[in-house]
Amino acid sequence: MKPAALVPAGVLVIGALVYGAGVALTGPGARTGVAAGVAVGCAFQLLLLLIARVAFPGKHLAAYGVGMLGRLLLVVASALVLVPASGLPAAPTLFSLVTVLFATTVLEPVALAAGTEKKS
Numbered sequence: 001m002k003p004a005a006l007v008p009a010g011v012l013v014i015g016a017l018v019y020g021a022g023v024a025l026t027g028p029g030a031r032t033g034v035a036a037g038v039a040v041g042c043a044f045q046l047l048l049l050l051i052a053r054v055a056f057p058g059k060h061l062a063a064y065g066v067g068m069l070g071r072l073l074l075v076v077a078s079a080l081v082l083v084p085a086s087g088l089p090a091a092p093t094l095f096s097l098v099t100v101l102f103a104t105t106v107l108e109p110v111a112l113a114a115g116t117e118k119k120s
Contacts, residue, residue, distance in 0.1 A: 037098075
């Protein structure tokens with residue numbers, strides 16, 4: 001299996017781990033927020049990886065920078081708009097969202113480098 005095919009699976013595994021930890025550490029009222037944060041984080045990260053692949057082929061630093069800016073804007077928009085509008089509990093929602101985004105950010109260089117060959 002190619003490394004590029006493993007990246008979406010990695011994002012989903014990270015999401016499942018964050019969800020499991022969030023459910024174990026919070027009460028029943030916060031589980032909806034944990035689920036929403038994980039879902040939004042995973043979906044947005046997969047979208048960013050797809051955009052980086054298509055819009056910035058071979059330009060890994062530019063793709064990483066745009067991804068970081070996108071994640072920052074998502075966290076700000078979630079804190080100021082999504083959480084108050086939806087009535088979700090702020091702490092579990094934002095904590096799970098940020099945790100998914102952080103963990104997948106560590107995975108992103110692998111995703112961007114997948115499929116590129118090193119020339120000696």
